Structure formats: C-alpha cells, structure tokens
Amino acid sequence: MTDIEQLSTFIAARFDSEIIPALVDYIRIPNKSPAFDPAWASHGYMDQAVRLLVDWAQPHVDSLPGARLEVIRLGERTPVIFIEVPGAGDETVLLYGHLDKQPEMTGWAEGTGPWVPVIRDGKLYGRGGADDGYSLFSALTAIEGLAAQSIPHARCVILIEACEESGSYDLPAYVDHLADRIGTPSLVIALDSGCGNYDQLWLTTSLRGMTGGTLRVDVLDEGVHSGDASGIVPSSFRIVRQLISRLEDEATGEIKPAELHAQVPAERIAQARVAAQSLGDEVHTKFPFANGTRPISDDLVQLVLNRTWRPQLSVTGAEGLPQLDSAGNVLRPYTAVKLSLRLPPTLDPKRAGEFVTELLQRDPPYGAHVEFKLEKAGAGWNAPALSPWLEQAIDLASRQIFGAPPALMGEGGTIPFMGMLGEKFPQAQFVITGVLGPHSNAHGPNEFLHLATAQKVTASVALILRDHFNAFAAH
Numbered sequence: 001m002t003d004i005e006q007l008s009t010f011i012a013a014r015f016d017s018e019i020i021p022a023l024v025d026y027i028r029i030p031n032k033s034p035a036f037d038p039a040w041a042s043h044g045y046m047d048q049a050v051r052l053l054v055d056w057a058q059p060h061v062d063s064l065p066g067a068r069l070e071v072i073r074l075g076e077r078t079p080v081i082f083i084e085v086p087g088a089g090d091e092t093v094l095l096y097g098h099l100d101k102q103p104e105m106t107g108w109a110e111g112t113g114p115w116v117p118v119i120r121d122g123k124l125y126g127r128g129g130a131d132d133g134y135s136l137f138s139a140l141t142a143i144e145g146l147a148a149q150s151i152p153h154a155r156c157v158i159l160i161e162a163c164e165e166s167g168s169y170d171l172p173a174y175v176d177h178l179a180d181r182i183g184t185p186s187l188v189i190a191l192d193s194g195c196g197n198y199d200q201l202w203l204t205t206s207l208r209g210m211t212g213g214t215l216r217v218d219v220l221d222e223g224v225h226s227g228d229a230s231g232i233v234p235s236s237f238r239i240v241r242q243l244i245s246r247l248e249d250e251a252t253g254e255i256k257p258a259e260l261h262a263q264v265p266a267e268r269i270a271q272a273r274v275a276a277q278s279l280g281d282e283v284h285t286k287f288p289f290a291n292g293t294r295p296i297s298d299d300l301v302q303l304v305l306n307r308t309w310r311p312q313l314s315v316t317g318a319e320g321l322p323q324l325d326s327a328g329n330v331l332r333p334y335t336a337v338k339l340s341l342r343l344p345p346t347l348d349p350k351r352a353g354e355f356v357t358e359l360l361q362r363d364p365p366y367g368a369h370v371e372f373k374l375e376k377a378g379a380g381w382n383a384p385a386l387s388p389w390l391e392q393a394i395d396l397a398s399r400q401i402f403g404a405p406p407a408l409m410g411e412g413g414t415i416p417f418m419g420m421l422g423e424k425f426p427q428a429q430f431v432i433t434g435v436l437g438p439h440s441n442a443h444g445p446n447e448f449l450h451l452a453t454a455q456k457v458t459a460s461v462a463l464i465l466r467d468h469f470n471a472f473a474a475h
Helices: 004-027 045-062 129-147 171-177 236-247 266-279 300-308 349-361 388-402 416-424 451-473
Strands: 068-072 080-085 092-098 118-120 123-125 155-161 187-194 202-207 209-218 312-319 334-343 369-378 407-411 429-436 448-450
Touching: 004 045, 004 123, 004 129, 004 388, 004 451, 045 068, 045 080, 045 129, 080 129, 092 129, 092 451, 129 155, 129 187, 129 429, 129 448, 129 451, 155 171, 171 416, 187 202, 187 416, 187 451, 202 266, 209 236, 209 312, 209 349, 236 312, 236 334, 236 349, 266 300, 266 407, 300 407, 334 349, 349 369, 388 429, 388 451, 416 429, 429 451, 448 451
Parallel strands: 092 155, 092 187, 187 429, 202 407
Antiparallel strands: 068 080, 080 155, 118 123, 123 448, 202 429, 209 334, 209 369, 312 334
C-alpha cells in the first residue's frame, strides 16, 4: 500500500533541498533553442544546461540499482539526455521532457527577467523552469519516490531533448538511433503541457500542429522620401496586409481557407464543454488583457475549441520597420513578418505549409517581390481513447494528490514528439500533462513554475507509474 503522505513529503523535501536550487541555476543559463540561437554550439549554453542536469541526475541514477545515464550526441545535432531505470515486469514507460528554451521576450516585471530567477508567492520566475526544465527532476523524483517505499514499477526510460522549441527536428534521428534501447512503451508520459488551473490534475487530449515562416515583400531597392513616392510606389506594409488577408479574416480572426480546417471529433466537443464549465471565465481571465480588451467571443466553449482545434494565426515578429525614434518620412523598401499558424491536431503540417506558401506567393499585388520562406512544421496529435485502467489511475491520482477529480482538455501548443510517438507506438497509452497554468506565460515575459503544482504533478506521475505496473501485472 502506498503512503500518500510519505510520498508527498519525500517529493516536497527533494524540491526544497535540491530541485529548486538546481532550477535556479538552470534558469540563469540562456540556452535558447537552435531556431533562436543558430550559434548555440559555439556559445556553449546548451552544453552548460546539459551538464547542470546531468550533474544533478547522476547521483540519483546511481542510487537506483542498474540504472544508467548517457548524453548522446549524433554529429552536430543538439544533444539528448537518455536515462534507463530497470523495473519489474515486461513493460516499458517512456517519460519525456526538453531542456531548450524560448528567447527572452521583453516586458518582465520589475526585479525579474528571463535569466534572473526569482521566487515569489510560491512561484519560480524565469525562462524555462516550467517549460520544461523541471521535467527531468520530476520524472526521476517520481521513480525515486516509489523506490523509497519499495513500490514496483515498470522499466522506465527518460528522454530529455534539446530541440523541442525549434520543432524537434533533431529528435527523429535520436528516436531511430535509440529504438532498440527505448523498446516498445505501453505508456508515454510527457511533462511539457499545460493545466487549466492549479486545483486538479489535467490531462491533455490533443495538441495543435503548426506551420509558419517569414513573409517578405520588397517594393524598392532602397528607401525613398515618402512625400515623393507615396501614391506612386505601393507600400510594402499594405501588401503584407493584403497577403495576410488571404489567410485570415482580419475582423474575426477566422482562418479563411477550408484546406486549413479539420472536423472536430464529437468527444472533443463534449470535453470542451466540461472544461469550459470547470474553468468558467478563467478560460480567458488567465491572460493579461490590456485595459478594456475583450476576448474574441463570450462563448466559453467556442474559446476552448478555438484554442485547441481551430487554426489560428499569430504575427510573432517583424523586420524592415525602424524603431519609433528613428522612423523618418521614408517609404521603406521592404517589410517582413514572422507568421506562426497553429493547425488542427489532425491536419498534415507539411501539406498545410505547402498550401500557405502557394497562397501567399501567387499573383503578388503590383508585381511586388513576394517570398514566403517556410521555416517550421510540427505535427499535431489527437490522443487515443484511455484504457479503463489509465482512466481510473488518473482519477485516483488527482483525487489523492490534488483533492479533486481530473480534467481533460486539448492544448493549443505543439509537441512534435507526441505525433511522432503516436505513429511509432500506436498501441501506447499517453499521459500528457504539465504545470503551465493560468498566468504562467510560457514563451512570454514573467514565465513561472508553480512550485506546489510541480510537486503534485510529480506525485501524480508516481501513482500512475504504480498503477501502470499493477494493471499489467494483473494480466
């Protein structure tokens, strides 16, 4: 029998004495994902982050009989941390996370910053703590929490990649390289997702895919006096607006082409209704709206579906626009914008990217030079139906650790690894969860790790590992 209080105390003590100090040091390292730091190898920050995690993990791995840790490097690809922990029975569980980070972003609160760890009100602020630096610590501690009570679990494989925020383009090579050592997992646990609140265990049922790149419009070889040229030379900014309107209805935000939509499964609509009822206005109040700004709709169910199953466009960057204090009366030669298009979970991102490229580049207004450089594609994922044992395990873990039943909802983000694993291991069950709840603001300023939730998620993972073993041992 599992002593829940002992498990929670073990995890809390480990966080206080070891994990939080290690995460503080981890946050200080600006190990941006390769898409945001092409010179990552020479800068050495990725290696620093790997070394920090390995230095922490190695003694814990050594304490587990037969366990081993290895940093694997294939050529010039980003590294992978691979840990194998022997277990009882014939089954394998794969636990996943990543250590690369999004770029800095401006607008951090006073006293905080992307590389400035600050603990305030039970939250650890700084880039990458919640997305997804805590994952290795959580996975190993969950296993050790079971070992401390001599509770059996299946063989566990922990895989921590360093390219997730760039679309996991290095990961397929590692999964192929490690295929024999990974085996055929019957359960996959990913700790890179979100939670609708901090009051219960959340299970992610789907992830959106994505495609995107840089749209650039050139109208001149050099800037000219706007008083002389405006009315004769078309504005590159206006052409960019026209082209984006081929993709998005600027009045509603709806993506126009039917080719970029997919049918929402009935069970996901039903789950969206339950999630919206559970969250209430927190569906939208979790976001830091500027004074007076309202959400796109008052219909909470539609907001949940917009965020999880419908394509949506974000313009995430721009080039060719001078800073305001340097903006003279010039008709600029070009405008470039970075487009990020989230896709329905079941849509093929490669085909979507090809469609968007053709849509934006065909018949350029005024014969302007238009180029859309496709830069990223990530597959979405729609979870298989839960096995009865897993449905019961998730319910029990949430009630015993959080004191409330679990909730299920799709997530708007993308974890390419999930789609890849879904194809490779079609019989596996998936537990996709995480700590990114209200105001935690992954990718933006003021990202934080909700420390109590991180500990509860860790304890929940331990109980799910226990129940996974029991379910298969019973057969």
